[in-house]
Amino acid sequence: MVDAHTHLDACGAKDLASVVEVLDRASSVGVDRVITVADDLDSAVWAAEASTWDSRVFAAVAVHPTRTANFTDSDKAVIEDLSRRPRVVAVGETGLDYYWDYSPRDAQEEAFRWHIDLAKRVGKPLMIHDRDAHEDILRVLTEEGPPETVVFHCFSGDLGFARRCVDQGFVLSFAGPVTFRNARALREAAAFVPLEQLLVETDAPFLTPHPFRGRPNEPYCVAYTVRDLAELRGVxxxxxxxxxxTTANRVFRLLDVTSDLPGGEQLR
Structure with a gap:
């Protein structure tokens, strides 16, 4: 399986040895690949580099909407350069966050539009962060025209919103909250999404699934989410x-990504 969205650096994996430790724990339960996702410029640089340390790691780069208050042209140049690297398989996470007030909404929207354009220019999926901003996310996507592939990371909508996203061909990725028994609307949405538009993720170290809710999360925990989703969907x-x-391979074109380092040295 693939953990479609994690933050290895925030899990404490700072170097090759610690990355390998996290990945070995994941591999032991069948989670053999992860996409480590950036939320600021330093994290983007780290994620892109970490994706060259071990063949089980891929990266996504962007500046998180809560960090866009001072999103400069030089920041954009760095993100664009990183996004063109072969093991960077998505532009994200980007979008809108109305829960926190760290960045003005107009700055978030401007950055979101720029990331949409970047995803189209580099031909890679757009990985969306949507917190309390469903309608504006869809509005901006409609106004800009979405990239070929759009992934709603940690989908948080209800069945009605899921239908609207599915109808537009978007991919919905579910994290630990879908395993919470009190998340009825979210579980109803997860039961509906077609398999070809369904991904799973941890968003580690956050959002640990049941039965370990409240404890630190890691990519191996995505196995609990898959197990719960299978029971929910009756499969x-x-x-x-x-x-x-299969969906992760298709969406992020993982099987097309070379496992060679630039100098010809093989990844671990």
């Missing part, structure tokens, strides 16, 4: 794991 867990892995 075999192995079949669901294979399906979401």
């Amino acid at each position: 075999d867990v192995a079949d669901l794991a294979n399906s979401v892995s």
